[in-house]
Amino acid sequence: xxxxxxxxxxxxxxxxxxxxxxxxxxxxxxxxxxxxxxxxxxxxxxxxxxxxxxxxxxxxxxxxxxxxxxxxxxxxxxxxxxxxxxxxxxxxxxxxxxxxxxxxxxxxxxxxxxxxxxxxxxxxxxxxxxxxxxxxxxxxxxxxxxxxxxxxxxxxxxxxxxxxxxxxxxxxxxxxxxxxxxxxxxxxxxxxxxxxxxxxxxxxxxxxxxxxxxxxxxxxxxxxxxxxxxxxxxxxxxxxxxxxxxx
Amino acid sequence: xxxxxxxxxxxxxxxxxxxxxxxxxxxxxxxxxxxxxxxxxxxxxxxxxxxxxxxxxxxxxxxxxxxxxxxxxxxxxxxxxxxxxxxxxxxxxxxxxxxxxxxxxxxxxxxxxxxxxxxxxxxxxxxxxxxxxxxxxxxxxxxxxxxxxxxxxxxxxxxxxxxxxxxxxxxxxxxxxxxxxxxxxxxxxxxxxxxxxxxxxxxxxxxxxxxxxxxxxxxxxxxxxxxxxxxxxxxxxxxxxxxxxxx
DNA sequence: CGACGTATTGATAGACATCAATACCAGTGG
DNA sequence: CCACTGGTATTGATGTCTATCAATACGTCG
Numbered sequence: 179x180x181x182x183x184x185x186x187x188x189x190x191x192x193x194x195x196x197x198x199x200x201x202x203x204x205x206x207x208x209x210x211x212x213x214x215x216x217x218x219x220x221x222x223x224x225x226x227x228x229x230x231x232x233x234x235x236x237x238x239x240x241x242x243x244x245x246x247x248x249x250x251x252x253x254x255x256x257x258x259x260x261x262x263x264x265x266x267x268x269x270x271x272x273x274x275x276x277x278x279x280x281x282x283x284x285x286x287x288x289x290x291x292x293x294x295x296x297x298x299x300x301x302x303x304x305x306x307x308x309x310x311x312x313x314x315x316x317x318x319x320x321x322x323x324x325x326x327x328x329x330x331x332x333x334x335x336x337x338x339x340x341x342x343x344x345x346x347x348x349x350x351x352x353x354x355x356x357x358x359x360x361x362x363x364x365x366x367x368x369x370x371x372x373x374x375x376x377x378x379x380x381x382x383x384x385x386x387x388x389x390x391x392x393x394x395x396x397x398x399x400x401x402x403x404x405x406x407x408x409x410x411x412x413x414x415x416x417x418x419x420x421x422x423x424x425x
Numbered sequence: 426x427x428x429x430x431x432x433x434x435x436x437x438x439x440x441x442x443x444x445x446x447x448x449x450x451x452x453x454x455x456x457x458x459x460x461x462x463x464x465x466x467x468x469x470x471x472x473x474x475x476x477x478x479x480x481x482x483x484x485x486x487x488x489x490x491x492x493x494x495x496x497x498x499x500x501x502x503x504x505x506x507x508x509x510x511x512x513x514x515x516x517x518x519x520x521x522x523x524x525x526x527x528x529x530x531x532x533x534x535x536x537x538x539x540x541x542x543x544x545x546x547x548x549x550x551x552x553x554x555x556x557x558x559x560x561x562x563x564x565x566x567x568x569x570x571x572x573x574x575x576x577x578x579x580x581x582x583x584x585x586x587x588x589x590x591x592x593x594x595x596x597x598x599x600x601x602x603x604x605x606x607x608x609x610x611x612x613x614x615x616x617x618x619x620x621x622x623x624x625x626x627x628x629x630x631x632x633x634x635x636x637x638x639x640x641x642x643x644x645x646x647x648x649x650x651x652x653x654x655x656x657x658x659x660x661x662x663x664x665x666x667x668x669x670x671x672x
Numbered sequence: 673c674g675a676c677g678t679a680t681t682g683a684t685a686g687a688c689a690t691c692a693a694t695a696c697c698a699g700t701g702g
Numbered sequence: 703c704c705a706c707t708g709g710t711a712t713t714g715a716t717g718t719c720t721a722t723c724a725a726t727a728c729g730t731c732g
Contacts, residue, residue, distance in 0.1 A: 361711090362710075374712085377713090378712090378713095
């Protein structure tokens with residue numbers, strides 16, 4: 179039996195947005211990846227560090243996190259399997275934030291020099307990876323809009339819509355159900371809310387039956403309804419085919 | 426007398442973060458730029474549009490804006506001279522937001538195909554421009570943190586710190602003074618606040634003499650003090666030399 | 673001078689934070 | 703098997719921040 183490629187989710191994610199030739203996929207496979215597992219809560223890229231590798235999430239959930247002086251935190255992104263979390267470091271001197279595992283994660287690291295060599299040999303690969311960072315930026319803009327202009331429950335709903343679509347791209351949803359292994363504290367730090375208000379916002383979504391959430395398992399019974407409620411427009415995810423809803 | 430290059434601020438911005446050889450600067454100069462002026466409030470890149478050019482701000486102020494269904498708005502970025510506003514469109518199918526002039530602006534457009542030709546001829550140029558989009562993304566992360574975890578006055582203070590540093594890079598500050606031609610409504614839409622509360626937050630900064638703001642002219646008398654108040658850490662702007670303060 | 677957009681002020685309501693307690697739940701050791 | 707423990711979730715009460723509504727003032731332009 180053939181081993182599933184560690185790049186499978188990454189390729190799913192790329193191909194949902196662009197065509198990727200078999201040769202290009204082979205180029206990515208040929209990179210000298212080094213695998214590593216991270217436990218939940220492990221901060222595997224340190225704030226302020228200078229790195230010489232970039233990091234791809236193979237499985238599990240990770241997050242970008244910024245710590246404030248008084249100990250409060252804000253998460254600025256959630257990353258799922260297939261996300262090339264840390265292409266930034268290829269360009270940035272010093273990390274302005276940390277990257278932490280939300281669940282236990284499998285990570286694949288590749289050195290900057292190997293990436294640069296690949297770009298030298300096949301310049302269009304830079305465009306392909308560039309695009310992934312541009313889409314990450316689009317997601318961040320959506321977060322800005324949510325933080326600035328949506329109520330707490332709608333913001334939470336929007337986040338779940340986004341996750342559902344992104345996870346469906348990498349085939350991690352079933353009938354509108356997906357894993358989302360976060361504590362309410364972590365959720366609060368994504369939404370820029372207190373933990374108490376996060377809890378109440380979640381209960382509001384439960385009460386209106388827009389969302390079912392047991393432990394780490396989220397179900398969206400009626401995606402269109404939730405998307406409408408949250409003013410979710412998936413354009414920013416830049417998918418070739420917008421899924422009508424969860425599969 | 427030699428005409429000042431329309432790329433002068435862009436090169437200042439690039440060189441504050443990276444070394445750019447004269448040849449590379451010449452490559453950028455050689456692109457087939459088309460100049461265009463935009464009046465204040467003109468939406469020069471439409472939400473939902475598909476474009477075949479990218480756009481650089483030569484002078485003036487522009488902003489990325491997202492409109493919500495009920496007419497409310499959220500600005501997700503402020504762009505100043507030297508910002509390559511719209512490299513995104515090189516990668517994204519459809520704009521998920523509009524780009525609008527805050528003041529009258531001079532813009533320089535270049536076709537995607539010309540950019541791609543340049544990358545073909547000189548692949549490292551893609552890395553250079555990629556980097557600018559990565560820095561934009563870092564700024565957006567900072568905005569997320571501000572929106573999520575800073576009080577209104579601190580958020581405003583943080584925004585002014587960021588602008589002051591970015592403007593000083595392109596030599597648009599003098600003694601801590603710079604132009605910022607926005608209405609309080611626009612400011613409110615950046616900060617995710619109501620206009621009334623924006624006004625009161627501004628007055629608080631005035632009362633504590635952290636900021637002087639007359640018309641469109643902002644002065645920061647003591648940058649270190651304001652930065653401390655706003656928990657501003659300029660790491661994310663990725664400058665080679667962090668200016669100690671305004672010049 | 674009048675008109676319009678913008679800024680400012682006051683009063684009130686709503687959203688969200690904070691504090692403090694209680695409930696739940698998986699894991700541990702007796 | 704069960705009590706204990708520590709983390710997480712939930713609830714209630716209260717306070718603060720921010721939004722909204724409604725005036726009024728200011729400033730530029732015709």
